[in-house]
Amino acid sequence: xxxxxxxxxxxxxxxxxxxxxxxxxxxxxxxxxxxxxxxxxxxxxxxxxxxxxxxxxxxxxxxxxxxxxxxxxxxxxxxxxxxxxxxxxxxxxxxxxxxxxxxxxxxxxxxxxxxxxxxxxxxxxxxxxxxxxxxxxxxxxxxxxxxxxxxxxxxxxxxxxxxxxxxxxxxxxxxxxxxxxxxxxxxxxxxxxxxxxxxxxxxxxxxxxxxxxxxxxxxxxxxxxxxxxxxxxxxxxxxxxxxxxxxxxxxxxxxxxxxxxxxxxxxx
Amino acid sequence: xxxxxxxxxxxxxxxxxxxxxxxxxxxxxxxxxxxxxxxxxxxxxxxxxxxxxxxxxxxxxxxxxxxxxxxxxxxxxxxxxxxxxxxxxxxxxxxxxxxxxxxxxxxxxxxxxxxxxxxxxxxxxxxxxxxxxxxxxxxxxxxxxxxxxxxxxxxxxxxxxxxxxxxxxxxxxxxxxxxxxxxxxxxxxxxxxxxxxxxxxxxxxxxxxxxxxxxxxxxxxxxxxxxxxxxxxxxxxxxxxxxxxxxxxxxxxxxxxxxxxxxxxxxxxxxxxxxxxxxxxxxxxxxxxxxx
Amino acid sequence: xxxxxxxxxxxxxxxxxxxxxxxxxxxxxxxxxxxxxxxxxxxxxxxxxxxxxxxxxxxxxxxxxxxxxxxxxxxxxxxxxxxxxxxxxxxxxxxxxxxxxxxxxxxxxxxxxxxxxxxxxxxxxxxxxxxxxxxxxxxxxxxxxxxxxxxxxxxxxxxxxxxxxxxxxxxxxxxxxxxxxxxxxxxxxxxxxxxxxxxxxxxxxxxxxxxxxxxxxxxxxxxxxxxxxxxxxxxxxxxxxxxxxxxxxxxxxxxxxxxxxxxxxxxxxxxxxxxxxxxxxxxxxxxxxxxxxxxxxxxxxxxxxxxxx
Numbered sequence: 127x128x129x130x131x132x133x134x135x136x137x138x139x140x141x142x143x144x145x146x147x148x149x150x151x152x153x154x155x156x157x158x159x160x161x162x163x164x165x166x167x168x169x170x171x172x173x174x175x176x177x178x179x180x181x182x183x184x185x186x187x188x189x190x191x192x193x194x195x196x197x198x199x200x201x202x203x204x205x206x207x208x209x210x211x212x213x214x215x216x217x218x219x220x221x222x223x224x225x226x227x228x229x230x231x232x233x234x235x236x237x238x239x240x241x242x243x244x245x246x247x248x249x250x251x252x253x254x255x256x257x258x259x260x261x262x263x264x265x266x267x268x269x270x271x272x273x274x275x276x277x278x279x280x281x282x283x284x285x286x287x288x289x290x291x292x293x294x295x296x297x298x299x300x301x302x303x304x305x306x307x308x309x310x311x312x313x314x315x316x317x318x319x320x321x322x323x324x325x326x327x328x329x330x331x332x333x334x335x336x337x338x339x340x341x342x343x344x345x346x347x348x349x350x351x352x353x354x355x356x357x358x359x360x361x362x363x364x365x366x367x368x369x370x371x372x373x374x375x376x377x378x379x380x381x382x383x384x385x386x387x388x389x390x391x392x393x394x
Numbered sequence: 395x396x397x398x399x400x401x402x403x404x405x406x407x408x409x410x411x412x413x414x415x416x417x418x419x420x421x422x423x424x425x426x427x428x429x430x431x432x433x434x435x436x437x438x439x440x441x442x443x444x445x446x447x448x449x450x451x452x453x454x455x456x457x458x459x460x461x462x463x464x465x466x467x468x469x470x471x472x473x474x475x476x477x478x479x480x481x482x483x484x485x486x487x488x489x490x491x492x493x494x495x496x497x498x499x500x501x502x503x504x505x506x507x508x509x510x511x512x513x514x515x516x517x518x519x520x521x522x523x524x525x526x527x528x529x530x531x532x533x534x535x536x537x538x539x540x541x542x543x544x545x546x547x548x549x550x551x552x553x554x555x556x557x558x559x560x561x562x563x564x565x566x567x568x569x570x571x572x573x574x575x576x577x578x579x580x581x582x583x584x585x586x587x588x589x590x591x592x593x594x595x596x597x598x599x600x601x602x603x604x605x606x607x608x609x610x611x612x613x614x615x616x617x618x619x620x621x622x623x624x625x626x627x628x629x630x631x632x633x634x635x636x637x638x639x640x641x642x643x644x645x646x647x648x649x650x651x652x653x654x655x656x657x658x659x660x661x662x663x664x665x666x667x668x669x670x671x672x673x674x675x676x677x678x679x680x681x682x683x684x685x686x
Numbered sequence: 687x688x689x690x691x692x693x694x695x696x697x698x699x700x701x702x703x704x705x706x707x708x709x710x711x712x713x714x715x716x717x718x719x720x721x722x723x724x725x726x727x728x729x730x731x732x733x734x735x736x737x738x739x740x741x742x743x744x745x746x747x748x749x750x751x752x753x754x755x756x757x758x759x760x761x762x763x764x765x766x767x768x769x770x771x772x773x774x775x776x777x778x779x780x781x782x783x784x785x786x787x788x789x790x791x792x793x794x795x796x797x798x799x800x801x802x803x804x805x806x807x808x809x810x811x812x813x814x815x816x817x818x819x820x821x822x823x824x825x826x827x828x829x830x831x832x833x834x835x836x837x838x839x840x841x842x843x844x845x846x847x848x849x850x851x852x853x854x855x856x857x858x859x860x861x862x863x864x865x866x867x868x869x870x871x872x873x874x875x876x877x878x879x880x881x882x883x884x885x886x887x888x889x890x891x892x893x894x895x896x897x898x899x900x901x902x903x904x905x906x907x908x909x910x911x912x913x914x915x916x917x918x919x920x921x922x923x924x925x926x927x928x929x930x931x932x933x934x935x936x937x938x939x940x941x942x943x944x945x946x947x948x949x950x951x952x953x954x955x956x957x958x959x960x961x962x963x964x965x966x967x968x969x970x971x972x973x974x975x976x977x978x979x980x981x982x983x984x985x986x987x988x989x990x991x992x993x994x995x
Contacts, residue, residue, distance in 0.1 A: 307885060
């Protein structure tokens with residue numbers, strides 16, 4: 127049943143006008159390898175969508191295609207469309223720089239800028255866009271750090287370097303940094319995989335709070351995490367989308383045999 | 395639905411700066427490459443007229459009429475001094491390099507390694523003065539030997555460093571397997587050295603030889619010059635580089651042409667050595683570089 | 687059996703350690719012997735030698751200031767011209783040629799080839815090609831149009847600080863760009879991606895993520911280049927004129943520590959020779975300081991692991 131047919135449930139509350147981001151026959155290559163084989167996926171607005179699958183299924187490549195980061199890797203190629211608010215972000219008229227401002231990303235391993243202070247890290251994206259007004263910077267920094275549940279811990283140390291924070295705090299700083307530019311979609315590539323359960327819990331808490339303002343797409347290999355925080359779940363295998371439905375449906379009532387096998391732990 | 399108040403595209407200024415910097419960077423590359431092409435071109439164009447078999451064999455020109463004489467003694471002198479230099483610097487350099495790699499954690503290794511790196515970037519004229527003081531002054535004599543010793547101090551840090559770096563690339567497992575078999579440390583070390591093969595060590599030696607062949611200042615001060623083929627290494631001797639310096643800055647047009655000819659010969663030797671290096675190490679795994 | 691093993695090991699360690707010690711000894715001996723060679727001059731002129739501006743072999747009056755000045759001026763010109771070019775080359779190869787690694791390697795090799803050209807050939811080329819070029823197309827126009835500015839006031843004959851500075855710039859490009867290339871390649875890609883994903887242009891990523899991360903390494907490259915410029919001898923001596931003068935004009939002839947040694951050592955004796963050796967001693971300490979500083983900066987960048995230079 128490899129490459130089995132796609133099972134999408136026509137969920138009652140999922141109508142097209144609330145789809146924020148959608149992929150249309152998205153294909154991606156890395157060198158000679160075809161990593162994504164034609165993905166058609168709709169991400170609902172203001173919801174958390176989890177993307178799951180065994181190692182090598184292409185989930186990381188998928189989200190890196192969503193903000194046009196994948197094409198920066200040497201020998202990478204992308205075909206197909208990714209549609210944000212009705213516009214294909216891969217069309218030649220669209221500037222990838224603008225796309226990346228509207229679709230932000232948090233990476234697997236926290237990567238704050240070591241030569242910048244906590245404050246500067248948080249507002250780095252704003253400064254890029256040309257915002258100079260000190261009051262605006264201060265207020266956005268505070269707002270994003272609060273949204274990332276980091277404000278209380280660093281508010282007295284904003285001028286200090288970010289490298290002395292713990293792993294979990296650094297990752298929350300990266301989340302704040304991504305939020306500060308007011309993106310519409312936030313992509314997260316296994317943001318908690320390098321963190322301990324306590325730090326993970328804090329970040330999961332913030333993600334659930336964030337969906338009021340943002341559309342969140344999170345790649346995770348942790349099924350309990352997906353079950354805890356996501357509204358929708360997509361399951362991928364070997365570069366193809368196998369199943370997509372509300373999280374509860376996917377976990378309690380998987381339509382595909384592959385999905386079921388994965389959920390019950392029968393393979394990686 | 396959340397409406398975005400973001401602009402549809404980034405500011406024109408940012409786009410201009412981005413394009414401008416790309417252009418500037420390309421300009422930098424062009425500026426860096428042009429001098430090389432010019433120099434090589436000029437050496438070939440101006441030096442070719444002087445070249446002939448006789449040029450390579452005859453003694454240094456004494457008359458300024460026409461293209462007489464040759465660089466025979468200069469070539470021999472250069473090779474002699476580099477040879478002496480290699481005899482001194484290769485054993486010490488390889489020895490130090492092995493120490494840097496196999497006893498890397500010792501204090502002596504760290505200090506010596508650091509001093510060695512510092513020595514690599516040293517002005518060679520200072521080394522020339524040094525050898526002048528310790529050899530030429532007491533013996534009251536410029537000599538090929540003094541020149542060779544001076545060059546050896548230029549070659550030494552290069553050999554020590556590349557030996558050390560290439561030995562460090564040998565996987566630890568080789569040493570561990572050897573020791574686990576009960577083979578004594580000293581035999582193990584010799585095995586490691588042989589296993590990196592001629593590649594690692596030869597590269598360093600070739601680089602050092604190339605560097606020494608191109609040096610002028612140290613031998614200017616210590617080996618002086620001579621018109622004839624040296625009869626003993628304890629006498630002054632000609633060399634390619636000093637020849638270029640002396641004849642190139644003379645007032646005679648034919649001597650200047652011969653200086654260009656010598657420059658061409660020298661460049662060919664350098665390129666040949668450089669090519670040998672590239673052939674022995676392929677794609678530069680230890681990042682060995684000519685000037686560092 | 688064990689006894690025999692220990693013997694072999696001990697002998698090897700002693701031999702190798704001796705080689706390592708030799709290097710340390712060499713650096714120390716350099717200082718000692720240079721000192722002993724300049725003792726006569728040190729006693730005669732004392733610390734005033736460093737700021738003495740007169741250098742007249744005929745009158746047995748010697749001072750190092752003109753040469754310290756010359757070294758600083760020519761090196762400054764070299765760095766101002768050579769550093770941006772080198773950094774540009776390094777950025778081009780490291781950031782723009784990521785998808786074309788072979789071309790990047792070739793380009794790097796070509797630039798490195800500049801370092802393979804012996805100094806004396808640079809000098810020869812400088813005398814016959816660069817001097818006329820600079821004198822007629824750069825110096826004379828600048829002098830006639832902007833001659834009221836002290837920098838351009840001297841009448842240009844070509845053998846001057848400026849030409850020496852330009853030649854030095856060319857010679858230090860391979861050094862600075864090679865080290866910078868290595869340093870830039872050590873910057874983790876995740877830093878670039880983080881900056882890209884905030885909506886940055888190519889240049890902004892380089893300027894705000896890559897260069898700051900690499901800044902101590904790049905500074906180390908800068909210092910190494912400066913050190914190389916300080917010590918270069920033959921090319922400089924052939925184009926600088928070797929006249930000990932302290933002039934504010936770039937178009938005046940001058941001399942550097944290394945150029946005057948190469949130029950006048952041959953005919954020197956007695957106190958004259960001793961003074962020249964003292965110049966060498968000064969150069970030794972300057973070079974030592976710079977190289978130590980550069981190496982410390984580079985070691986710090988890679989946090990103890992050896993930089994591949």
